Each structure stands twice: as structure tokens, then as C-alpha cells.
Amino acid sequence: MPERETVPVISRLEEFEQNLPGYLGNHSKLAVLLDYDGTLAPIADNPSNTIMPVEVGAILRKLAKHPQIFMCVISGRALKNVQAHVSIDGITYSGNHGLEIEYPDGSRHDYDLPADIKKNYTAMVEELKQRVEKNGAWVEDKRVSLTYHYRDTPVGLKDEQKKLATEISQNYGFRVSQAHEAIEVKPPVNWNKGEAALHILKSKFGADWSKEVRVVFAGDDTTDEDAMKVLKGFGRSFRIAADAQVETFADFRLPKQDLMMDLFKWISSVYVS
Numbered sequence: 166m167p168e169r170e171t172v173p174v175i176s177r178l179e180e181f182e183q184n185l186p187g188y189l190g191n192h193s194k195l196a197v198l199l200d201y202d203g204t205l206a207p208i209a210d211n212p213s214n215t216i217m218p219v220e221v222g223a224i225l226r227k228l229a230k231h232p233q234i235f236m237c238v239i240s241g242r243a244l245k246n247v248q249a250h251v252s253i254d255g256i257t258y259s260g261n262h263g264l265e266i267e268y269p270d271g272s273r274h275d276y277d278l279p280a281d282i283k284k285n286y287t288a289m290v291e292e293l294k295q296r297v298e299k300n301g302a303w304v305e306d307k308r309v310s311l312t313y314h315y316r317d318t319p320v321g322l323k324d325e326q327k328k329l330a331t332e333i334s335q336n337y338g339f340r341v342s343q344a345h346e347a348i349e350v351k352p353p354v355n356w357n358k359g360e361a362a363l364h365i366l367k368s369k370f371g372a373d374w375s376k377e378v379r380v381v382f383a384g385d386d387t388t389d390e391d392a393m394k395v396l397k398g399f400g401r402s403f404r405i406a407a408d409a410q411v412e413t414f415a416d417f418r419l420p421k422q423d424l425m426m427d428l429f430k431w432i433s434s435v436y437v438s
Contacts, residue, residue, distance in 0.1 A: 167397040169390070169412035172404070175419055181431040184417060185401060189435040194233050194378040196369070196400075197432065198362055198392065201240040201247050203385035204405060207347050207422050210316060212242070212305065217251065224429045229256050231436050235363055235378070238356050239263055240348060241388055243307040257369075261310045262351055262388055263361025274364065276356050278309060282338070286352065289337040297330045309352065316346035342387050349388055358384075359391035375399045381432070382415075383425060390414050403428065 175184060189195065199205055205225075206217040225281075229236045237257040240247040244260030244267060251258070259266045266274040290311060292306045301317030313324050313330045327348060331341050334350045342349045351357070362382070366374040380400025384394050393402040393414035404415035405422050419425070 167394055167414055169414055171410060171412055172415055172418050173401070174409070175424065176421075177424075178427040178430055181428060184376045188379065188401060189432060190379075191233065191436050194235070194370070195432070195436065196235045196237070196366060196380045197228065198237045198239060198365075200358075200384035200386065200389050201238055201251065201288075202243060203345065203422060204383055204389075205233050205238070205426060212246075212312075212314075215250065218426075220379075221426060221429070222251075222253070222435060224426070225251075225427065226253055226368060227437055228429065228432060229253055231376065234432075234436060235369055237362075239361055239365075239392065241307075241310070241312065241344075241386075246307075253423055258366060259358075259361050259365065261307055261338065262349070263364075264309050266365060268368075274368075276309075276354065278354065281356070282352050285337045285339070288341060289350075290335060292333055292337075293330060295331065297326050302326055302330075311350045312344065313350065314347045320384045332400045340356050344365060344386055344388070357391040358388055359393075359395035362392045363395055380429075381430065383419070385422065 175181060200312055202208060202215055205221055206215045209215040228234050238247055238251050239259040241262050242260055244258060244265040248258050255269050257268050264276040290306050298304050300319060300322050302315040305312040305314060315327055331348060334341050338353050340351045340353055349433050370377040380396055382396055382400055383403040385405035396402055397414055401416040403417050403419050404413040405419045407420055
């Protein structure tokens with residue numbers, strides 16, 4: 166089993182090919198799987214204010230049109246929300262950490278949550294809103310998972326409110342993970358971004374997908390580690406993190422989010438240019 170570790174850093178365009186000589190080739194199919202917040206777009210003070218840079222959208226649209234490239238965005242956001250923010254036709258979208266998947270032809274795969282988990286989710290959201298939606302903190306209800314945002318909460322109150330929100334969520338049997346100035350609350354099922362990535366790759370390329378396609382994955386958060394873990398040894402993953410000591414399942418670390426543009430330029434130089 167792979168383990169988290171500190172990994173080599175890539176800090177400029179030419180280092181992609183230097184570290185991965187020959188990994189890409191326009192004779193090979195390529196699957197590009199991407200997170201959204203903190204990956205395709207810089208983190209904002211509020212999710213509604215997150216905007217993907219124009220130049221990123223432009224190069225992604227160009228890559229998405231290439232017949233050898235398959236593209237998918239796997240986000241913690243609700244499916245319709247991430248579709249609206251990315252707004253690129255012809256790609257696969259997955260929301261709620263992989264619980265919702267929609268393919269370009271409109272077909273879907275939705276993880277069927279048991280009735281008791283759905284009931285607990287509704288009760289949990291209500292209690293969180295009543296008890297910890299205050300002092301600038303708020304609950305982002307995504308219908309099957311939620312994010313508790315406390316970025317705007319006064320420093321002296323953050324830990325107390327975060328702790329209480331965590332306890333409430335766990336009391337309903339939900340799983341909690343840390344995000345950027347927020348906690349992600351997900352249902353207690355064996356499904357995450359990693360399982361979603363595998364499902365999507367198998368659906369598109371078959372059971373032997375690892376022999377059919379090269380894979381690139383990029384993400385910036387702890388929930389992205391689930392995909393990095395299952396793809397270890399089968400693809401190449403990039404963890405966006407400023408912390409030089411961060412331990413990750415990814416193969417490489419990108420110290421800044423704007424290096425994603427260099428990653429796309431590297432891909433484009435092989436497939437498009």
C-alpha cells in the first residue's frame with residue numbers, strides 16, 4: 166500500500182518534462198482529472214466568489230477538444246455548481262466528492278445513499294445551522310454532503326465552533342476532514358474522489374484502463390488525496406501545497422496554484438502545439 170511522503174517539487178514549466186521525460190506522447194490517450202477550488206481557480210473568501218482565470222479556461226477548452234484527451238473535473242462542490250463555474254462543454258463532471266457524476270452525453274451515476282443516512286443528513290444540517298451558523302460561519306448544504314465554512318469567524322472563536330461542528334457531524338455518523346478554513350462533512354460510505362476516479366476511468370476506457378490511457382491528476386486538498394492514493398503507480402498526480410513538508414500520495418508537489426497553467430502548457434505542447 167502506498168504511504169504519504171514528501172515528494173519532489175516542480176516550480177516552473179520546463180521541470181514537468183525534466184521530471185517526467187516521455188510520459189506524455191501525442192500517440193497516447195490522456196485522461197486529465199482535476200479538482201476545482203484551489204486547483205483550477207484560486208481559493209476565495211466565499212465559494213461563490215471563486216473564478217477560474219480566463220487563460221486557464223481557454224487552454225482547457227483547447228485541450229478538451231483534442232480527440233486523444235479525456236477531461237474530468239472532480240469537485241467537492243455540488244455537481245450543478247461546479248458545472249456552472251467551469252462551464253466547458255464535452256467533459257465529465259463529478260460533484261460532492263464523487264457522489265454525483267455526469268458524462269458529456271447527459272448520462273449520470275449517482276451514489277445511492279441509504280435512507281437512514283439521508284435522514285441523518287437532514288437532521289444534521291438543521292442542527293448545524295441552529296448551533297454553529299454564527300459569527301461569520303455558515304453551512305454550505307450540498308444535499309448529500311456539506312462544507313462548514315469558518316474563514317470569516319473571529320480567530321478567538323474558530324477552534325470552539327469548528328470543534329462543535331465536528332462533534333455534531335460525527336454524532337450523526339458522518340465523516341469529517343479538514344479543508345481550507347473549513348471542514349468537509351461526507352456520508353459514511355465507501356465512496357470518495359478516488360472511487361469516483363476509478364469508476365470514471367473504467368467507464369470510459371474499460372477494466373484495463375491503466376493499459377489504455379495515461380493519467381494526470383491534480384488537486385490541492387486532503388479530499389484529493391483519495392484520488393492520488395488509488396492512482397499511485399498508474400498515473401501521475403500533483404498536489405498543490407505551499408508547505409514544503411506536506412506529506413502526500415501525489416508524485417509531485419506544485420508550490421503555487423498558478424503553476425497549473427504551466428502543467429496545461431506542458432500538456433498542450435505535446436498534444437496541441
